[in-house]
Amino acid sequence: MDSSVKSFNPNKHLKEQFVSNLEGSSILEIFALATVVPALFLLQHLFCSSVIKDPNAEKFSMKKNDDLVVGFKSWRVYMARMTIDFLLIVLPMLLFFTVLSEWTCVGAVWLMSLLIFLIAAKRYRASLYLEDEVNSLRTIISSYRVTVMIATCLCILAVDFKVFPRRYAKTETYGTSLMDLGVGSFVLANSLVSRQARGFSTLKLRGALQSTSPLIVMGIARLVSTVGIDYQVHVGEYGVHWNFFFTLAAVSILTSIINVPPKYSGILGLLILVGYQICLTHGLNGYLLSNERGTDIVSQNKEGIFSIFGYWGIYLLGVQLGSYLFFGNSKQISRSNKWARIRVWVLALLFWLFTILLDRHVERVSRRMCNLAYVTLVLAQNLQVLGILMLSDFIPGHKISILEEAFNRNLLGSFLLANVFTGLVNLFVDTMFASLVSALATLGAYAFILCLLVGLADFYGIKSKFW
Template sequence: MDLGVGSFVVANALVSRQARNITSMRWKAALKSISPLVFLGFARLISTSGVDYQVHVGEYGVHWNFFFTLAAVSILTSIIRIHPKYCGIVGMLVLAGYQVWLNFGLNEYLTSDERSADIIGQNKEGVYSIFGYWGMYLIGVSLGYFLFHDLSSKGKIRSSQVVKVWVLATSFWILAIILDSYVERVSRRMCNFAYVMLVFGQNFQVISILTLAGSISHDKNLVLEEAFNQNMLGAFLVANILTGLVNLSVDTLSASPLAAFMILVAYTFNLCMLAGLAQFSGVRIKFW
């Protein structure tokens, strides 16, 4: 799930309204789109507390969870409106500034056991990592715009897009390795620069592989691919629920390699089956 949360942000950024250069929503519409995320955040907080579910406070904090992070990124995007052409530059600047802040002592604070009584101190990991996720989102918006949605480049050859995706995947992996080796180790907890590059590298590597599948299938999306595309939030919620059920019913720390493999197979099968059924039934969970 450490890679999954970042991948969810990237996937949404690539196909977002901003990446498609659609006029930004008004405040009422923006608040309406954010409210379900806030609701899900509180629902997760209440449900995990109610069933005494294992929650590591070092991940996001005492009360925070990823749904609150998504809501915060949406709020920042709504308040600070940036043309997709410049989102990449702004995103890199945000990440660079945040990384400098981390290197000058913020990382020590975030990884320590120190917690003040205020709401920010109680949820320091989740609150401060918003900067990393926001930078990640902005870069994703820019890449989505230039690669897939730029109207001025509709006539460009598909093969050139494929090459660009492969080059980007390689570049992100190289940057991730350099940052991890010489700046700061990859940390999802802090959502630092190295983690962001790792997430982009992994996602664009997957996209690169899918472009090959698309070439073989003559530009027709795979059925399972289409099912997940139509229900990304729904699939994400189901994945969270399935993960929770596994953690509640199985002692994962003492599970054997074979048992772990069988659990993963069952988990993947059920997730794909439910996504396929939702697609077949026309069910779609989408708030924005």
């Protein structure tokens, strides 16, 4: 029976070694990647605002469970728009993550130069375009969250192929890489628009447990499924039993137990992060990075359990940043675009400076421990992405893409679907030994099918709401 289970994944140990003992890339390359991705989104906005003007692409609205759901009348028009978005956003992003990885820095310079030139040319030809800033800020935040999600969905499968550079995969102990930013970015993206950041009261413990129960269930389901089919798991990432969903649930529960107003959450987050960093530099880092594990549940999952302090700190800082930059003292977005854009860029540059100083003089960036340098790196990279997306204010007549709308309505659902597809591909495709052409074909098909299904849900007004 044991052999029959293992036959599902005969290369398990090879695949685990394939993503182990990696040191990451440079901070400069992370900066370049954080430029390329949002630039692709803005170039699509420019293209569609200039070229695509189809009167048949009218939307209709309907009520479903007291939520306003927007759909399209024409399936053909919708899919044509979705395909264009895929070709302009997802496919180039996939190429920069794989075969064009050596050209990332050059690509960042060229894309930003092209973007600035096209914006200037378009604004010169067009009359001054005024847009409701409340809607614009909502659109920008939605685009930012979708950017994080699509990049995550592409990387979780691409990392299993040799076409994906090893320096982009998660680091073993210290270092910076593209995939290291995934969990931190996900936590920050949620905190910026959380109930606390918007000025709503935090859920009580009972409500928080009910709210996070789907995450706990998904975490258990992932644990059971990976053990059941002998799926490859890099133990050094979270531990033996821990995973991403448990971290999200733990952060949510801690936030409900220790409830502070948004204007003080950043102070609490900073105190937690500084205290945690002091513990790390006084010996805790040696324990967390050691391969030795005891039999107790804490030792078995030490990386996942202790890194909660770092992710909780990110969440608390994100709550105060969201309140400060976007929501103010109101429960609705009330800040002006110009006000927010200037402060986002100033904060992004400051956090990049803090990251370099902490990495060199305190402790190197470590996603595995979620130390202070990692937290500032996550904040710097995400605020940079957000700042570039805010340049959409200078694009006359820009509209959010169909792809972004579809993913924005089903963020968690799209992530779960991507995880299911990733598992299926790994079980039925020999990813480690796939050729360049077959790897790109598989990844392209995976990405397109994912976009197709997310778009299908959006077209029929389906919005995944787990709690």
